[in-house]
Amino acid sequence: METVVGVERNDEGKFEESGFEKSSSSLSSPKLGADPVVYKLVRIEGDGRFVPATDDEIMEVGNLLADDKIEMHLVADTGQTGGCISSERTSSGIPQLENSEGLSQSENTEVDAGKSNVHLEENDPSSAPSMNESHINQSGSVGECSNPPNELVEGQSSASAECTSLNPDFSKLKGEICLDNLSIKELHETFKATFGRETTVKDKQWLKRRIAMGLTNSCDVSTSSFVIKDNKLVNKDKEENHNNLGSDSAKAPAVRTVNDNCKDSPINCSDQMENLQAVSGERLRNSSIDDDFGAEDLNTEERAAKRVRKPTRRYIEELSEVESKEHSGKSVASTKNSGLRQISIKSNVRPFKMARMDSFGGSGVEVPYVCRVRRSRPRKNVMALMGFHPIGMSVAATLVKKALVVHNTQPNNESGDEALKARSVSEQIQQPVTTAEPEKDKQLSAVDSIDQGQNVEPKHIDPSGDTSDENVVTVPTGKGGMRRKHHRAWTLSEVTKLVEGVSRYGAGRWSEIKRLAFASYSYRTSVDLKDKWRNLLKASLAQTPQDKKINSRKHASAMPIPAAILLRVRELAEMQSQVSPNLSSGKPVASAGRNGLMEFGEVNC
DNA sequence: ATTAGGG
């Protein structure tokens, strides 16, 4: 198709944990045949989360890409995956952290050794011919982002920059920006331009970093230099950290944020990337710290941009007791070794009372300590045991893998032990997660957005549907149970996308539509799409016959669905029902889709 | 795992 943009974090140690494997397997292998493009193009949220981009986004990015492309390819030639991996491997110097822990070192080293083996095997291009395919992908993606090792920061930034085009009001911030020279006022303006909202924070440093982060969409932002060029962060002091974890972290506790961690400790950072939940956990801590500044923006901003964890796939059970149990003691104790040093470190550095924090410093901002309210239904116990979190899973998987390798040179109980740890870790991890955030992405975009036929989300307010347990209503179920039903109003753009998706791929191919047209909306399952379509259909059929009542609704706010859309829905429905019999040849509706689209556009004029 | 339908 069009531009293929592979984006990967290029943090050191990135390839250690599940990063590499995960990206190669989950991004390329699954549906390569179906539609590779979508899987290659990824954008990274401010929090480091990967979000598959949508077609629209692809287009969007495509333009901006024109320039960087050349440069990137050049880079890709020199710093390809192989070199990258090897250098990463060695430079990612596993330990550093252990010293501060000083326990069960033997075990740690064992594990690390195992890990090394695993990754060497799997990542070494020469020894893994079967990985060719994915490797290509990697070189495409990693290559773009992987500059020579010593330029990791910039590399990552550039990678992220590609994706940043999705940020608000970017255009005017192009070129070189030197935040250092800006006054607070200017910073505020820039901030607003960048994030689309104001801030009351007067901490220059913070503002600069925040903006820099926003612009580069990277968490790898230096604390001392803020020059942004072409959406890339030019970091003047790349060398300056690396071996001061314990002392450093003890140094400036108040200002320290996740980003600082990223900068200061690559390992930490990569781990965080892998264990997003951990980040979110940390963020909780930081939230409280930030609050010490008394600036409530600090808090909200931080969270908004670094919102991490993708909503749990589903229910986190209502095991109230579990929560009240000493998760603090237990988890801290159980995580001090193995591949989760980062967690333990943090735990040490900042003993975090896993106590509930109802509100902070008078700001009234609530920072939910735990959110187990994701909908509920008794889950398979197996899941509960495995660590249901996507990430928790990956961690667990990794650990298990390591354990397996170790197994070769170690007693059996060892592996079992590891697995156990993995479990407990993911268990713990899943706790401090999610923070409910009132994310507004309601837009009452009028019909004009329909004109474009694409999602013209008024504000780029993170359509990635990052969570937020917005309206969660509990509904009594017949059998005395209570099921939580959260409602998410369908925005116009969503509907539009759905319609377009149906027109393109046909009604019924919801998983496809979900992946392609709704890639950026993490909520909205294929089932949701189906349901919505059903409703649309119903609506369109109910309305079209009698053209009278089109908008006679007095509650216009409730039902904004433009007649035009309904119209198209009906047509599509007809076409589908008619054509589908014959269309066993693939994508039948395609033509119909275009047709409908045209008509759609015309109708809208 | 995805889809279709009923609730």
Add this chain to the structure above:
DNA sequence: CCCTAAT
């Protein structure tokens, strides 16, 4: 939206 049956 949720839930389930059927693929």
